[in-house]
Amino acid sequence: MTFAEERQLIADACRVLAARGLASGYLGHVSLRVDEDRLLVRCRGRQERGLAWTTAADVHLVTFDGGPGAVGELDGWTPPNELPLHSEVLRTRGDVDAVVHAHPPAVVAADLAGLRIRPIVGAYDMPGTKLAAGGVPVYPRGVLVRDRRLAGEMVTAMAGRPVVLLRGHGLTSAGTGVQEAVLNAIAVDQIAQLSLTVAAAGGTLVDLDAADMAELPDLGAGFNHGTAWRHELARLP
Numbered sequence: 001m002t003f004a005e006e007r008q009l010i011a012d013a014c015r016v017l018a019a020r021g022l023a024s025g026y027l028g029h030v031s032l033r034v035d036e037d038r039l040l041v042r043c044r045g046r047q048e049r050g051l052a053w054t055t056a057a058d059v060h061l062v063t064f065d066g067g068p069g070a071v072g073e074l075d076g077w078t079p080p081n082e083l084p085l086h087s088e089v090l091r092t093r094g095d096v097d098a099v100v101h102a103h104p105p106a107v108v109a110a111d112l113a114g115l116r117i118r119p120i121v122g123a124y125d126m127p128g129t130k131l132a133a134g135g136v137p138v139y140p141r142g143v144l145v146r147d148r149r150l151a152g153e154m155v156t157a158m159a160g161r162p163v164v165l166l167r168g169h170g171l172t173s174a175g176t177g178v179q180e181a182v183l184n185a186i187a188v189d190q191i192a193q194l195s196l197t198v199a200a201a202g203g204t205l206v207d208l209d210a211a212d213m214a215e216l217p218d219l220g221a222g223f224n225h226g227t228a229w230r231h232e233l234a235r236l237p
């Protein structure tokens, strides 16, 4: 992909997150590794209107430490305060090339209600079920992840998993590409919403039966990412 295509992909990803209700306000950002010390990330600008209205012009090349990744990249723009959240995941996770950070209300509410992200469904959402079955850990601090010390704590809590919840804050999601990181975040949000609905209806959350879990076919990582991503783009307002 060209830089222009990657900037557009990140902008689309921001709009998908907002359209899916993973960003109640204007906050949140998506990043993509470019090389060993630079990433493309949604930045803050004077004309910024929030995640739902992100354009490719909002996406800039910066170093892992927040400097301009090329001449003029940050003229009139600033990297997000939580850039260390992105760069620390990219520094420490060779299996990850893209990072999503968002503040999904349902994810925050479910965690505060004591509901963990568990494999409560089966064929309803197989990738989501398998993601939940593998574990979605919680970073128990509601802090702004604004430096490497706090980002390191978050990465430790993440424990190599695709998604970590940030208590009283939101989530951080990782993937081999932007699409995977966004789809992982959406899957966790969907389970959080279902969990809250079941609990509100007086139900009890129970993990999928082990025999049923074993019956779920392994379709391979990224099996339907192409279709899922086209669907997300098509449903954008």
Ligand SMILES: [Zn+2]
Pocket: 027, 082, 101, 102, 103, 169, 170
């Ligand atoms: Zn945040």
